[in-house]
Amino acid sequence: MVLETIAIALWAMLPAYIPNNAAVIFGGGRPIDGGRTLGGSRLLGDGKTWRGAVAGIAAGAVLAVFLNRIVDSVSNAITVSLPEFSIFAILLLPAGAILGDIGASFLKRRTGRERGAPFPGVDQLDFVVGALLLVAIPAVLGIHDWFFDVFGLGELLAVFIITPVLHVVTNAIAYWIGFKDEPW
Numbered sequence: 588m589v590l591e592t593i594a595i596a597l598w599a600m601l602p603a604y605i606p607n608n609a610a611v612i613f614g615g616g617r618p619i620d621g622g623r624t625l626g627g628s629r630l631l632g633d634g635k636t637w638r639g640a641v642a643g644i645a646a647g648a649v650l651a652v653f654l655n656r657i658v659d660s661v662s663n664a665i666t667v668s669l670p671e672f673s674i675f676a677i678l679l680l681p682a683g684a685i686l687g688d689i690g691a692s693f694l695k696r697r698t699g700r701e702r703g704a705p706f707p708g709v710d711q712l713d714f715v716v717g718a719l720l721l722v723a724i725p726a727v728l729g730i731h732d733w734f735f736d737v738f739g740l741g742e743l744l745a746v747f748i749i750t751p752v753l754h755v756v757t758n759a760i761a762y763w764i765g766f767k768d769e770p771w
């Protein structure tokens with residue numbers, strides 16, 4: 588029961604977990620804010636680039652499409668009925684993850700945090716909140732139910748408990764390998 592909920596939650600969030608890691612690997616180049624400032628600080632900073640955002644969304648979407656191809660065999664193997672990603676989910680989960688990360692940088696710059704400064708809690712959950720909010724919009728509007736079909740209270744709880752742990756571990760690894768400048 589609990590393991591099933593965790594499996595569904597993690598599976599459903601995989602396309603939201605990948606984008607920020609892909610942005611770290613493929614990012615760089617022109618910053619999204621074009622160097623603009625607001626109240627003396629950068630709007631977003633040099634850490635948020637167009638290439639990182641596009642690569643991140645593309646990586647998440649490609650992963651979602653791939654997961655759809657293997658969902659039946661994985662479901663059978665673990666005897667849990669894992670969800671398929673709708674076209675909305677394929678696009679909105681990665682886009683929301685990237686937007687959440689961008690929103691967090693906006694908040695960091697407004698609160699006097701330089702690029703790369705840690706923002707405990709926000710760093711670990713910005714992309715999850717962004718992804719869930721974006722994919723929840725069409726559900727709340729009654730356009731498309733994917734979010735309500737997949738996420739109950741249990742799945743949401745699992746996401747908010749497990750994601751920070753995964754985030755800390757993957758970023759420590761990315762730092763250790765040399766992909767990231769800071770371990771958060």
Ligand code: CTP
Nearest residue numbers: 610611614615634635636639640692702703704
């Ligand atoms: N990155 C990017 N484009 C994005 C997100 C990330 O190019 N949209 C790349 C940048 O090279 C960035 C690195 O991934 O430096 C690490 O991402 P992150 O930790 O989110 O950025 P920070 O540099 O720490 O900047 P911030 O303080 O704004 O989070």
Ligand code: MG
Nearest residue numbers: 703704769771
């Ligand atoms: Mg950072």
